[in-house]
Amino acid sequence: MRITIFGAGAIGGYLAAKLAMAGRVDLSIVARGAHLDAIKTAGLRLIEDGHESTASVRAAAQAQELGVQDYVVLALKAHSLAPALDQIAPLLGEGTAVVTMQNGVPWWYFHKAGGSLEGTRLQAVDPGGVIWDRLGPDRVIGSVVYPAAEVDAPGLVRHIEGKRFSLGEPSGEKSERVMRLAEEMVAAGLQVPVRDDIRSEIWVKLWGNLSFNPISALTGSTLAAIAADEATRALARTMMLEAQAIGESLGVRFAITVDRRIKGAGEVGEHKTSMLQDLERGRPMEIDALVTAVQELGRLTGQPTPTIDSVLALVRRLAIERGCYLTSA
Ligand SMILES: NC(=O)C1=CN([C@@H]2O[C@H](COP(=O)(O)OP(=O)(O)OC[C@H]3O[C@@H](n4cnc5c(N)ncnc54)[C@H](OP(=O)(O)O)[C@@H]3O)[C@@H](O)[C@H]2O)C=CC1
Ligand SMILES: CC(C)(CO)C(=O)C(=O)O
Incomplete structure (x- = not known):
């Protein structure tokens, strides 16, 4: 082989x-x-x-x-x-x-x-x-x-x-x-x-990445810190619920609850997400696959994504300013 x-x-x-x-x-x-x-x-x-x-x-x-x-x-x-x-x-x-x-x-x-x-x-x-x-x-x-x-x-x-x-x-x-x-x-x-049903599993992993990764890049925080702070946990949760509605409209079965997924991300501990690591190293951040694509799926399915839109606008701006934004184009 x-x-x-x-x-x-x-x-x-x-x-x-x-x-x-x-x-x-x-x-x-x-x-x-x-x-x-x-x-x-x-x-x-x-x-x-x-x-x-x-x-x-x-x-x-x-x-x-x-x-x-x-x-x-x-x-x-x-x-x-x-x-x-x-x-x-x-x-x-x-x-x-x-x-x-x-x-x-x-x-x-x-x-x-x-x-x-x-x-x-x-x-x-x-x-x-x-x-x-x-x-x-x-x-x-x-x-x-x-x-x-x-x-x-x-x-x-x-x-x-x-x-x-x-x-x-x-x-x-x-x-x-x-x-x-x-x-x-x-x-x-x-x-x-x-x-x-690999798509459903992709969504469960994506759930954490689309929320925790940009929040960590914007705040410099670890997974544990984002999950422990009431305000950032709530922000991640809102983004995840917007994403869940998109996924479910596409037939995805979320095998765990949003709160279980947040707990799991927090339990990873004082770990910097890959997006934060890339930002700190001046490397291109995976913003489009992790966040922009979810926004696009929202548009395609008619599901609103106000919180994802706001966080995306901020993290993309940050990446552009730091020379860490590379589109797939
Ligand atoms: N690392 C992790 O813990 C995890 C990563 N992932 C995902 O896995 C995927 C891969 O991530 P990761 O392994 O961390 O990324 P890395 O940047 O460590 O690895 C990608 C490699 O591809 C090389 N590369 C890029 N373009 C070319 C090319 N044209 N020819 C030859 N080599 C090339 C890069 O080289 P160069 O460095 O020169 O750019 C780099 O060595 C990502 O989608 C990530 O989100 C998922 C779970 C965990
Ligand atoms: C650590 C984890 C699970 C964050 O959601 C990850 O996949 C990443 O950093 O890209």
Whole structure:
């Protein structure tokens, strides 16, 4: 089984190291810069459970060096995907499956979703529908990424917590391709449930990201602090309820309550969200996939989003001022 992980940063690097160490698949990564150089020189280093190990992985700057794959795992930030389409193309053959490992609303959301919005391209994450047209939604296996990881130094990934990567076909089918991939990931020590309704799980993760992430960026607060403060907790809750109405109008089943989800985010502790970390490091923030796309879904479904609109206006302005706003366009 030929698997290439495109964008082997924190999450892609963690997955690559796990798969490489299990030694069962023909694994490659596409990376760039000092991170690629370090991996080529000294392997991909992973710190997990206080223990450092080194995985030997085939690493390339150009996908042409690797050729057509059975699976391509896209582990880029959402806004990095459109600019990388030309680089991804050589990995794709007729039967290649593409696994999307981004937080937020995925570009393929309305593929095989049924209903009146079937086939709708979301402009916030896929302006002009170029990703849809170039990758093709039929290739997609969706996912929800639960592990937290960071790149500590070039070539060095630190796993923080969590081993669960839920997978699911947009159609909900338990296809052979999704089951085979799950089997390999499980053999690598990960928890990989295959879902028949991946969109509902995407929404539960998104619930926390669309509210806690921009609030943390705006306030500099950790998840625990936002959940503990009555006013910021109420703000997050209002945003989440607006989102819940959108999700439910699209047929999503929220398996937990909004208060349970807030409690869960708070229990993560004194942890800075990825959006706050990106702001502090001067890196592009994933605003469009996490927040703008939810606003767009609100417009498409006729659900009002006054609080999401306000928070989005502020966090986008902040990102622009700090040079951390990069659209997918
Ligand atoms: N990190 C985490 O704990 C979690 C992350 N997620 C989600 O997972 C997704 C990935 O996040 P994360 O792993 O943190 O992001 P990272 O920035 O750590 O990793 C992305 C990697 O892709 C590389 N990249 C971008 N464009 C290209 C390109 N054209 N060619 C080669 N490499 C490229 C980046 O390189 P460069 O650094 O040079 O830009 C970087 O190494 C996001 O959607 C995030 O929200 C979900 C749950 C937890
Ligand atoms: C930590 C968490 C769960 C915040 O909602 C996250 O996914 C992020 O920081 O992007």
